[in-house]
Amino acid sequence: MHKSGAALVEVIIAVGVCALVIAALARMTMGAYTGTSRAADYAEATALASGGLEAVRSIAGRDFALLVNGTYGIGVSGTHYVFSGSSDTFGPYTRTVTVADGRRQNDDLLESGGSVDANTKRITSVVTWTPDGATQTVSVTLVSYVMNWRVYSSAASSLYSWGSSAPLPASSGASSAATSGGAASSSAASSAATSAAASSASAWECSSGASVSSGLMQECVPVMSSEGDIGGGPGGLFGGGL
Amino acid sequence: MKRINARDGFSLIEVILYVGLSALLLMTIATLMLRLKDTRDRLTRSTEVTQNVRYALSRIETAVRSASQITATQTGTLTLGSGSTTNYKQFVLESDAIMLRDAGSDYRLTSPAVKVTSLVFTNRSFPQGPQIVEIRIAASPVSGSGGRIDLKTTVSLRRP
Numbered sequence: 160m161h162k163s164g165a166a167l168v169e170v171i172i173a174v175g176v177c178a179l180v181i182a183a184l185a186r187m188t189m190g191a192y193t194g195t196s197r198a199a200d201y202a203e204a205t206a207l208a209s210g211g212l213e214a215v216r217s218i219a220g221r222d223f224a225l226l227v228n229g230t231y232g233i234g235v236s237g238t239h240y241v242f243s244g245s246s247d248t249f250g251p252y253t254r255t256v257t258v259a260d261g262r263r264q265n266d267d268l269l270e271s272g273g274s275v276d277a278n279t280k281r282i283t284s285v286v287t288w289t290p291d292g293a294t295q296t297v298s299v300t301l302v303s304y305v306m307n308w309r310v311y312s313s314a315a316s317s318l319y320s321w322g323s324s325a326p327l328p329a330s331s332g333a334s335s336a337a338t339s340g341g342a343a344s345s346s347a348a349s350s351a352a353t354s355a356a357a358s359s360a361s362a363w364e365c366s367s368g369a370s371v372s373s374g375l376m377q378e379c380v381p382v383m384s385s386e387g388d389i390g391g392g393p394g395g396l397f398g399g400g401l
Numbered sequence: 402m403k404r405i406n407a408r409d410g411f412s413l414i415e416v417i418l419y420v421g422l423s424a425l426l427l428m429t430i431a432t433l434m435l436r437l438k439d440t441r442d443r444l445t446r447s448t449e450v451t452q453n454v455r456y457a458l459s460r461i462e463t464a465v466r467s468a469s470q471i472t473a474t475q476t477g478t479l480t481l482g483s484g485s486t487t488n489y490k491q492f493v494l495e496s497d498a499i500m501l502r503d504a505g506s507d508y509r510l511t512s513p514a515v516k517v518t519s520l521v522f523t524n525r526s527f528p529q530g531p532q533i534v535e536i537r538i539a540a541s542p543v544s545g546s547g548g549r550i551d552l553k554t555t556v557s558l559r560r561p
Contacts, residue, residue, distance in 0.1 A: 217530060250551060
């Protein structure tokens with residue numbers, strides 16, 4: 160008869176278990192919210208990273224010879240962009256752009272191997288930051304290629320269309336000669352410069368090398384969507400990884 | 402009768418314990434729910450602001466890429482030209498919204514729930530280089546806390 164009611168110990172255990180379950184649920188939910196709320200951070204970081212690629216494109220458009228391999232920050236001199244220091248900051252974000260050799264094999268761009276194309280540079284733009292309440296930094300990495308359009312545009316006029324495959328110098332010897340020629344003619348080509356603005360590279364995108372170190376995003380997404388495309392609803396860009 | 406009552410029911414101590422413990426439990430759950438709701442509201446506002454700014458930025462980027470010249474930039478206004486037209490499209494900050502001014506008509510690009518606090522265009526073109534414009538957009542929800550976004554990017558013209 161005495162066993163018909165619940166003993167004190169049983170009640171306490173039951174309440175304890177309930178509390179544990181609730182605490183676990185709360186943690187999970189809060190964690191998911193925190194992850195999603197970082198979507199704004201990613202939007203800001205991706206915009207800044209893509210701005211870095213455009214800035215390099217602008218510097219290359221002025222004079223391709225300015226793209227010396229190395230790691231830089233983007234600064235402003237007068238009214239235009241220049242390489243400055245080894246990184247630059249905007250709010251909580253630190254941006255570094257890296258200029259490296261463009262490598263090709265049979266006209267295809269490669270990350271490694273192949274042979275160096277002196278008229279192509281591989282640009283990596285990395286934005287790093289520490290999210291609120293986090294201890295580890297996260298980063299967004301965008302990769303693009305910039306080509307010496309002065310060399311390419313003299314070879315073919317069809318280049319001006321997007322995504323066309325640019326005719327390439329036959330050998331590295333020929334291309335390096337073309338580079339110096341291109342640099343020397345930079346002032347003479349002023350009228351062409353404004354019109355042919357960096358058109359040689361195909362519409363830029365996040366390459367397969369794009370990554371986010373936190374693992375929240377599976378792959379990088381191009382920042383710009385086509386006209387009228389609002390995206391996949393709230394947090395559409397990053398929701399999939401959570 | 403008395404014995405049976407004592408065995409079948411709960412003692413006073415037990416009842417007090419039950420009530421006390423369940424009150425604690427309920428209070429914890431209630432607090433948790435309130436916090437979750439608060440977080441969710443903040444997240445909704447943040448998502449709305451982010452989404453709106455991203456959309457407006459994508460429209461600006463598309464327009465810049467298809468323009469043939471940057472006619473004028475100033476705080477809050479970007480004027481783009483195409484061919485012989487010097488005012489092909491214009492983006493302006495008006496009554497806390499980003500507007501697209503196209504052929505005399507204004508199109509609102511951000512929702513009334515979003516307050517665009519700053520829209521700055523800076524022409525970063527080299528005198529003899531590609532045309533390029535730096536864009537900075539700051540926005541926050543019209544009401545409520547959190548959800549502020551401050552974005553800086555650069556777009557260059559693609560069309561010859």
